Amino acid sequence: MPLRDDDGPIEDRWTRVSLGEALVEFSILEFSGVDERGEEIETRKPSALGFHVANDVDVHTVVPWFERVALISVDFPSFADGRGFSLGRKFRAMGFRGRLRATGPVIADQYAYLRACGFDEVEPPERVSNRQPEAHWKAAAKAITAGYQRGYPGPSNILEARRAARDIRR
Amino acid sequence: MYRYDEFDAAFVRERSAQFRDQVQRRLTGALTEEEFRPLRLMNGLYLQLHAYMLRLAIPYGAMRGEQMRHLAMIAERYDRGYGHFTTRQNIQFNWPKLKDVPDILDHLADVEMHAIQSSGNCIRNTTSDPYAGAAPDEIEDPRITGEMIRQWSSLHPEFMFLGRKFKIAVSATEEDRAAIKVHDIGIQIVRNEAGEAGYKVLVGGGLGRTPMIGKVLREFLPKADLLPYLEATLRVYNLFGRRDNKYKARIKILVHKLGIEEYAARVEEEFASLDKSPELDADEYRRIAAYFALPAFKAAAEESVLLERMQREDAGFAAWVKRNVHPHRQPGYAIATISLKPIGGAPGDATAEQMRLMAAVAEAHSLDELRVTHEQNIVLPHVRKDELYLVWSKLKSQGLDAPNKGMVTDIIACPGLDYCNLATARSIPVAQNIAETFADPAMQEKIGPLSIKISGCINACGHHHIGHIGILGLDKAGVESYQITLGGESTETAAIGERVGPGFSYGEVTGAIETLIETYLDQRETGETFLQTYRRVGLTAFKETLYAAA
Numbered sequence: 054m055p056l057r058d059d060d061g062p063i064e065d066r067w068t069r070v071s072l073g074e075a076l077v078e079f080s081i082l083e084f085s086g087v088d089e090r091g092e093e094i095e096t097r098k099p100s101a102l103g104f105h106v107a108n109d110v111d112v113h114t115v116v117p118w119f120e121r122v123a124l125i126s127v128d129f130p131s132f133a134d135g136r137g138f139s140l141g142r143k144f145r146a147m148g149f150r151g152r153l154r155a156t157g158p159v160i161a162d163q164y165a166y167l168r169a170c171g172f173d174e175v176e177p178p179e180r181v182s183n184r185q186p187e188a189h190w191k192a193a194a195k196a197i198t199a200g201y202q203r204g205y206p207g208p209s210n211i212l213e214a215r216r217a218a219r220d221i222r223r
Numbered sequence: 224m225y226r227y228d229e230f231d232a233a234f235v236r237e238r239s240a241q242f243r244d245q246v247q248r249r250l251t252g253a254l255t256e257e258e259f260r261p262l263r264l265m266n267g268l269y270l271q272l273h274a275y276m277l278r279l280a281i282p283y284g285a286m287r288g289e290q291m292r293h294l295a296m297i298a299e300r301y302d303r304g305y306g307h308f309t310t311r312q313n314i315q316f317n318w319p320k321l322k323d324v325p326d327i328l329d330h331l332a333d334v335e336m337h338a339i340q341s342s343g344n345c346i347r348n349t350t351s352d353p354y355a356g357a358a359p360d361e362i363e364d365p366r367i368t369g370e371m372i373r374q375w376s377s378l379h380p381e382f383m384f385l386g387r388k389f390k391i392a393v394s395a396t397e398e399d400r401a402a403i404k405v406h407d408i409g410i411q412i413v414r415n416e417a418g419e420a421g422y423k424v425l426v427g428g429g430l431g432r433t434p435m436i437g438k439v440l441r442e443f444l445p446k447a448d449l450l451p452y453l454e455a456t457l458r459v460y461n462l463f464g465r466r467d468n469k470y471k472a473r474i475k476i477l478v479h480k481l482g483i484e485e486y487a488a489r490v491e492e493e494f495a496s497l498d499k500s501p502e503l504d505a506d507e508y509r510r511i512a513a514y515f516a517l518p519a520f521k522a523a524a525e526e527s528v529l530l531e532r533m534q535r536e537d538a539g540f541a542a543w544v545k546r547n548v549h550p551h552r553q554p555g556y557a558i559a560t561i562s563l564k565p566i567g568g569a570p571g572d573a574t575a576e577q578m579r580l581m582a583a584v585a586e587a588h589s590l591d592e593l594r595v596t597h598e599q600n601i602v603l604p605h606v607r608k609d610e611l612y613l614v615w616s617k618l619k620s621q622g623l624d625a626p627n628k629g630m631v632t633d634i635i636a637c638p639g640l641d642y643c644n645l646a647t648a649r650s651i652p653v654a655q656n657i658a659e660t661f662a663d664p665a666m667q668e669k670i671g672p673l674s675i676k677i678s679g680c681i682n683a684c685g686h687h688h689i690g691h692i693g694i695l696g697l698d699k700a701g702v703e704s705y706q707i708t709l710g711g712e713s714t715e716t717a718a719i720g721e722r723v724g725p726g727f728s729y730g731e732v733t734g735a736i737e738t739l740i741e742t743y744l745d746q747r748e749t750g751e752t753f754l755q756t757y758r759r760v761g762l763t764a765f766k767e768t769l770y771a772a773a
């Protein structure tokens with residue numbers, strides 16, 4: 054499925070595999086060139102390991118893997134199911150520094166929200182991305198240039214800007 | 224009142240441009256109707272029975288005259304010359320065209336208004352006490368908190384795709400005029416033992432199919448912690464609320480399932496992990512509070528000779544003062560309610576002409592302020608007592624002088640079958656029939672305070688669960704059937720009404736209400752209101768007379 058981030062379409066260097074035995078309670082997404090046996094996974098370089106989680110995963114079961122995986126893909130079963138936003142936010146708050154992917158039929162209008170919640174990239178299915186050319190994603194990402202919420206990365210923050218304006222006046 | 228700074232203004236302009244672009248992409252097919260639907264809803268645009276309906280946000284129900292006048296212009300230019308004030312302290316227009324909506328939003332932005340999050344599965348427009356800033360007993364102006372929440376919740380990246388709609392109400396008085404116990408989150412401004420102002424936070428109230436009264440989530444929350452605490456509360460809901468069944472997706476269901484202790488524990492755990500920077504929020508609170516500084520009231524005696532005299536001379540005016548005027552914090556001032564419930568009218572409707580009159584009266588006599596109430600009326604919060612007679616005379620010229628606030632004819636009704644495609648029964652005509660039955664002012668005076676609320680389907684937009692008498696219109700094998708509940712209440716003693724028995728047909732329901740009211744008049748002890756009598760004698764007494772004939 055097509056993958057994109059801030060720079061536009063990007064090459065997907067990950068391969069989805071499906072393992073009979075999952076490492077943890079969620080299914081493993083992929084990593085290239087490994088055989089499909091659980092114990093070997095732990096010996097892989099962290100940069101080669103990633104996994105896919107459902108959006109009702111228990112966050113605490115994932116945390117121990119944060120240092121060992123380079124990618125977490127969060128499932129968005131429908132674009133209207135917003136649990137993934139909070140999940141991304143929690144993964145970041147709990148220390149995940151790798152790449153975070155939103156997988157599912159998310160739309161261009163959600164891209165800025167996903168970025169603000171800690172996601173780096175999106176992987177919508179063809180049926181969605183065919184209707185939404187690159188220009189739409191680029192435009193949607195810039196539609197709102199400043200937001201009100203503190204502590205969410207992304208567009209500039211209005212509260213900080215107000216404070217800066219106050220400081221200048223003082 | 225709050226005024227936009229350059230950042231608010233830019234934000235609303237960008238949001239309007241973004242919606243224009245979304246409409247374009249819908250028209251070209253880049254967005255499917257399924258994808259467009261939540262995007263238009265979170266900008267207040269519904270597809271109704273006959274046409275689109277646009278609901279605008281009126282944050283905490285507060286407006287200036289200029290804004291009301293703009294609504295009149297929109298009603299004339301894009302609708303059929305009227306607008307409908309709703310139980311969400313908002314206004315809706317029932318006939319706009321999709322292609323015009325972006326232009327309407329631009330017009331709104333001209334007067335610091337928008338339609339952001341007036342619908343959809345996101346944090347809705349925050350509601351509050353229509354007497355804010357004028358009520359004698361308030362701890363602090365709740366609009367400051369309302370504005371903090373408006374900004375914080377606007378396009379919140381994490382909470383735009385919740386399981387279901389999410390409503391927050393703020394009140395700052397013991398007497399609750401904001402119905403905080405039936406909101407997803409209810410916030411009451413209180414003082415702790417040290418005398419500091421802070422928040423009591425309720426969660427899990429709501430109406431709809433499964434009505435519930437909110438439970439206490441936090442007895443006292445320091446003011447500067449509000450936004451992170453809301454973030455924690457919403458995150459727990461967003462992660463754990465049900466998504467498989469939209470009728471079980473509200474936060475009240477989750478709170479009920481987990482129990483309030485477990486819900487609170489999860490919120491506190493989340494809250495503890497958040498980065499709080501309270502100074503920034505406190506700075507922002509102070510900045511917003513400056514806009515809500517007390518207005519320049521004129522010094523005046525508490526009693527007005529003119530007011531007293533005109534009440535003696537004009538019985539119509541005296542009746543209006545008795546019912547529609549409320550005490551003010553400032554000597555010599557009063558809070559006046561404009562009833563949008565003239566006998567025979569559609570509850571909450573106002574014509575463009577009426578809107579312009581209300582705007583002019585607010586500018587001349589109410590320090591340029593108006594409020595929309597959840598009872599679908601309009602409040603003039605700061606009227607000098609000396610000017611009340613003049614205000615009333617002006618309102619009368621446009622039929623805005625109904626002296627029935629809080630009375631049997633001050634009926635709340637949702638749009639029902641006349642406009643709403645979810646409706647199972649009519650509600651506006653039922654309200655009209657009941658109002659006509661009790662039109663006689665002497666009769667209304669005899670009955671005293673009584674709230675009747677009518678919904679045209681189980682979604683309960685007419686808040687029937689919290690009417691002293693609630694009426695729910697259902698469809699029984701193709702025939703309208705009206706179910707009656709008794710004893711509901713929205714204030715600090717909030718309660719969900721109890722079902723009295725089998726439903727009534729459209730033709731029977733007005734008679735059933737008459738029987739209930741006669742029963743009350745028979746049973747009441749001196750000075751008792753309908754609700755007090757009901758609470759004393761209970762459901763059975765009413766049930767017996769209601770079904771005796773059958």
Ligand code: SF4
Nearest residue numbers: 637643646679680684
């Ligand atoms: S209660 Fe039902 S009929 Fe009335 S407005 Fe709501 S959805 Fe429509």
